[in-house]
Amino acid sequence: MTTSVALGFSRSERVTALAMGCVALMMLGLQPALLGTLIEQHRISMQGVGVVAMGEIFSLGIGVVLAEKLLPLQHIRAVAVIGCVLLAAVNLLTLGVHGDAACAAMRVLAGLLEASLFWITTIVIVRSREPDRLAGIFLTVQTLTQALVMLSIARLPLQFMGWQAGFMVLALVCILPLSVIHRLPRQVGSHTDAVMPSLVSLRGLFVLLVPLAHMSAIGTLWAYLEPLSKNAGVVGRDADTLVALVLLMQVVGGSVAALAVRRWRMTPALLSSAAVVVVVGLAIHQFSTPHPWAFTALCAALGFVWLFQLPFHIRLAFEIDPRGRIALLVPPAQLLGSGLGPLAASLSVHGEDVRRIPLIAAAFAVCVVVALWLVRYRAPSGNDRGVLAGGGHIK
Template identity: 40%
Template sequence: MGGLLVPMVSGSVALLMLGVQPIVLGEMLGAGRVSLEGVGVVAMAEIVTLGLGVLLGDLLAWLHRLRWLTLGAVIAIVALNLLTPSMQGDAALALVRAAAGLAEGLLLWVTTAFIVRSERPARMAGVFFVLQTGAQALVGLVLARWLIPSYGWPAAFWVLAVAAVLPLLLLDGLPAALAPQVAAGVDPRAEPGRWRWTPAAVLSLLAVFLLMATLGALWAYAEPLGQRAGLDALAAQTVIAAALLAQIAGGTAGTALVGRLPPAPVLALAALLLGGVALAVYATAAQPAWFSPLCMVFAFVWLFMVPFHTALAFAVDRSGRVASLMPAAQLLGSAAGPLVASLVVEGDDASRAALVSFGCGAAVLVVLLSMRALRALAGRTA
């Protein structure tokens, strides 16, 4: 665990914006810096390039340039966060945040490279998400309660820029290189060059993609949905920050249970719960008493299921290759949800985003059932 501290801090910095997106984008929407449709586009742009950054790191495998990669990514993140408040309009903001996402993705790849090489990658993935969500909850609460009310939404990007410097202070603790072969938790006979795609590998990535789309569609529009339910802007922001604490509880529980429960059934149950919450959010307009507990359930399930993503990846592929691609699937799914939601919301009404979330949750069940059917078919033909 000690050797993972530095990459976990780096990954937490990389994902910090994702946790506070609803607060920051909601404030930018209120200030007229972004349109309601643009909320989804800007959120999507950063998350997509974050996923592409992870893919780029995996493809190029900069295992002997970890310190240089971290240094370059941090400098880019700081500069782009400082540049963001000067941008005006959906297109300009999306472009700058897309560039920031690419740098954040490269920084996250460093974390992923360490996790898939750990002795218990599924558990370490859970620990990482608990740590980074704790950082998001703290920053989100400070922004919602103090900094944004006092200094406006640009303060969020000032804080993100300052936080991004933290990995540089710990750079000496980062190993200069990693071995290309996954050291633990995988089949040592599985050589990277011999790895091939299988239907199970594709479906596992697709299931996680859709699960994160279920989350992303609702989360990107959490603040306008909260106001639709009857909360004022400050109350909606506070609920979002509190939901991050519920994520920590869920992530802690998921990390403790990941080695004891089968991943596919757990993820199916998660899809049912997330889809049910989304449908309930859609059905409970102007009922603020319902919105907060629904957000807490949504947030708890969110992080509870994350360690099971990695467990599912290793269940279908012991080489670790699918596990190394899982963060990209998670991030691209998180981007696809807001993108689709942005295409269906109308005017000031964000309610259809909840329906998109429900639809993605239903699609997860179809994919997981397809995986089960393939396993059954393989068992009969073996």
């Protein structure tokens, strides 16, 4: 599976580009722990945590689309240097802000800087040969990196840094890639021959609804994992370890998906992962007393399906549009979904009450099923004719 602008990047160029994405998405994996710390320090409120999480993720998703239009493809190394340095500075500056609005503004700025780095990863993945497989590899490596950083924060003796340890470690991670930026590719094509984003048809919109709804469901639970885990009896260092466990289960799910994305039927895989999220949400909602082990098992299942289904989003997009125009919009759709979920969930939070959060996540997962039905059964038209109908390319 290749796009019309597939380029022969070297292994070191691909690895370095994926490293940029690992830095760009690092905060998304650490959000429950780091935002939970800001809540404990009364820097943000429980009602505001969804807005703060949403702001960063939304700006990241929209920023990737804007970067494809505005940033110079011939100077991606300079973009990487500036992005890494400024992102490290913004992560440190976050420690000095107070209030939901100020923190949200700071994290929106961080999201735009993260977008400049994730844009580099996106263009290399989409313009590589076998982009769906490379996406699966990236997701696995990125999440493994998040898990290792989270374990370091949770288990290493960082008490001398105080409550600021998480953001200080995050800033350090942003600086580390500067040593390998010279290995980024010099040539990634031009805007004139690039695969420009396009929905192609109404079916293209339905395809993007799948990752949008999927990640809205997962993002809802992820952003509120800290208060949900506290209600389930998982507190203190155990809560930080739970975050690392979820990240490690993402690695397992992503590894399985990287091997299975070409072999397994796509629609059953996506439907099954959506069904798991529905079950997780409904089960957590049923907890009336603390059940730490059951909650941990449900979170592990959530972590597995999280990354398992992402490469199938890329494959679905390429099935509809082999030129890769829809595929280029899948990462932004996933990110926007990750922000939409917490935003919708924040509207249901009253004080410390987060009981409705799992139900909202389950509802978003049901929307995945609806979106897949629209993709599968809507009458084909335009460039989509023959895809999904007759030949039944979507399986």
